[in-house]
Amino acid sequence: MKPPVFEFAAPDSLEHCLDLLERYGDEAKPIAGGQSLMPLLNLRMAAPAVVIDIARVPDFHALRIEDRTVRVGPMVRQRVMETNTDLRARVPLLAEAVGLIGHVATRSRGTIVGSMCHADPAAELPVCATLLGAEFAVASKGGTRTIDADSFFLDALMTTLEPEEIVTGVHLPTAMPGVGYAFDEVSRRRGDFALVAVAAAVGLSDDGLVTSADIAIGGASGRPERFPLTETALSGRRIEEAPLREIAREVCDRLEPESDLHASADYRRRISEELMTRVLADAASRARKDLTREHAL
Amino acid sequence: MNTPSKRTQISITVNGKTYSRDVEARRTLADFLREDLGLTGTHIGCEHGACGACTVTVDGMLARSCLTLASQMDGCEIRTVEGLSGPNGLHPIQAAFKEHHALQCGYCTPGFLVTAAAMLEETQDPTEGQVRDWLSGNICRCTGYQFIVDAVLSAAETMRSETEERDAS
Numbered sequence: 445m446k447p448p449v450f451e452f453a454a455p456d457s458l459e460h461c462l463d464l465l466e467r468y469g470d471e472a473k474p475i476a477g478g479q480s481l482m483p484l485l486n487l488r489m490a491a492p493a494v495v496i497d498i499a500r501v502p503d504f505h506a507l508r509i510e511d512r513t514v515r516v517g518p519m520v521r522q523r524v525m526e527t528n529t530d531l532r533a534r535v536p537l538l539a540e541a542v543g544l545i546g547h548v549a550t551r552s553r554g555t556i557v558g559s560m561c562h563a564d565p566a567a568e569l570p571v572c573a574t575l576l577g578a579e580f581a582v583a584s585k586g587g588t589r590t591i592d593a594d595s596f597f598l599d600a601l602m603t604t605l606e607p608e609e610i611v612t613g614v615h616l617p618t619a620m621p622g623v624g625y626a627f628d629e630v631s632r633r634r635g636d637f638a639l640v641a642v643a644a645a646v647g648l649s650d651d652g653l654v655t656s657a658d659i660a661i662g663g664a665s666g667r668p669e670r671f672p673l674t675e676t677a678l679s680g681r682r683i684e685e686a687p688l689r690e691i692a693r694e695v696c697d698r699l700e701p702e703s704d705l706h707a708s709a710d711y712r713r714r715i716s717e718e719l720m721t722r723v724l725a726d727a728a729s730r731a732r733k734d735l736t737r738e739h740a741l
Numbered sequence: 742m743n744t745p746s747k748r749t750q751i752s753i754t755v756n757g758k759t760y761s762r763d764v765e766a767r768r769t770l771a772d773f774l775r776e777d778l779g780l781t782g783t784h785i786g787c788e789h790g791a792c793g794a795c796t797v798t799v800d801g802m803l804a805r806s807c808l809t810l811a812s813q814m815d816g817c818e819i820r821t822v823e824g825l826s827g828p829n830g831l832h833p834i835q836a837a838f839k840e841h842h843a844l845q846c847g848y849c850t851p852g853f854l855v856t857a858a859a860m861l862e863e864t865q866d867p868t869e870g871q872v873r874d875w876l877s878g879n880i881c882r883c884t885g886y887q888f889i890v891d892a893v894l895s896a897a898e899t900m901r902s903e904t905e906e907r908d909a910s
Binding site: 446447448449450451452453454455456460463464468475479482483485486487494495496497499521523543546547548549550552553582634635691734 | 749762789790809877878
């Protein structure tokens with residue numbers, strides 16, 4: 445179908461953008477790359493009175509790669525995670541996940557922040573943001589605030605962003621030495637939303653023992669869930685001696701996935717277990733490579 | 742454009758020609774190309790970004806024209822399937838599709854051609870896996886894809902040898 449009738453504005457500064465949001469509140473919807481909003485408009489599942497194109501705000505295109513943080517403006521396209529080698533090295537989790545998001549044509553338009561704000565429970569980027577503990581910089585006429593990923597994602601397609609607020613950037617912590625990251629998912633077809641997506645970060649000591657472990661799961665509930673595993677049987681062991689499957693199963697027992705057209709709850713639980721086992725092992729093996737490389741220097 | 746309006750004044754360059762038009766704010770780029778400019782080479786399949794038939798490039802980057810508003814495109818450069826062939830006839834991708842029987846009903850073909858052309862501008866020597874990855878966002882219900890992949894790999898080879906010849910002379 446065609447989008448419903450709406451009014452369109454393309455503010456040329458953050459100030460004008462915030463004026464519009466203040467004035468129209470939940471009647472307005474910002475559009476960045478449009479790869480989540482446009483299907484909703486075409487399917488008539490969304491009918492905002494005003495669509496605010498944020499692409500003309502110059503600051504929104506900024507990507508700042510710093511030592512400890514990568515600051516991603518709301519107009520930075522997902523495709524950048526494939527083409528920018530510096531960014532890929534700093535945030536390897538995103539570099540691995542990006543290839544699983546849609547297709548080149550949607551990644552070329554779709555933005556990193558836009559996907560996070562859309563908050564589809566099975567989307568890859570909210571899972572990455574949750575695992576890494578990303579922070580969302582938010583602005584409104586009333587001022588600015590920062591929301592951490594844990595409090596940002598509320599439920600399916602819902603965040604704690606107020607109608608008059610906009611995300612002016614997401615801050616992602618860069619990879620830490622001695623920590624490995626991994627992302628994997630199961631989807632029906634290449635580029636589809638995941639049935640379940642899992643991200644892991646595993647830290648190793650110099651002698652190869654697990655010092656930290658975290659996992660985040662998408663698709664198993666209305667929002668991405670993070671599970672700290674540092675206090676489990678993983679800790680202080682070599683990864684190959686750790687009971688990965690048992691730990692994964694314990695996490696799965698806490699999941700309450702729903703059945704839908706695409707997969708049953710039981711199937712989702714089973715692939716969660718398998719994916720967790722895989723990404724924990726992959727993340728640890730990457731951490732080990734990272735340590736070997738550091739020692740070689 | 743700081744004040745919301747149901748209509749937008751835009752200036753868009755399509756296949757090298759610049760058009761200024763007053764469009765309804767909700768006009769998709771796909772409908773703008775087809776209905777307002779008469780460029781019906783861009784096909785509309787699913788109209789929600791799943792099929793890839795309406796793929797064009799925006800400032801050199803692939804985009805679904807059904808998931809793009811014409812209003813967002815002010816000042817942008819678009820290339821559609823009509824922009825592929827040049828004064829010397831078919832683009833190597835188009836010639837290869839013909840040669841390899843990479844189309845049957847032809848409905849999805851414009852999207853495949855534009856996608857493949859964009860890929861070959863970035864990757865001159867793609868593997869079969871890379872071709873399949875790039876084309877994974879385009880759906881074809883006739884061919885079973887094998888001949889499309891064959892055609893793209895063959896076009897890549899043709900374009901490489903053309904580049905080599907040009908460099909040698």
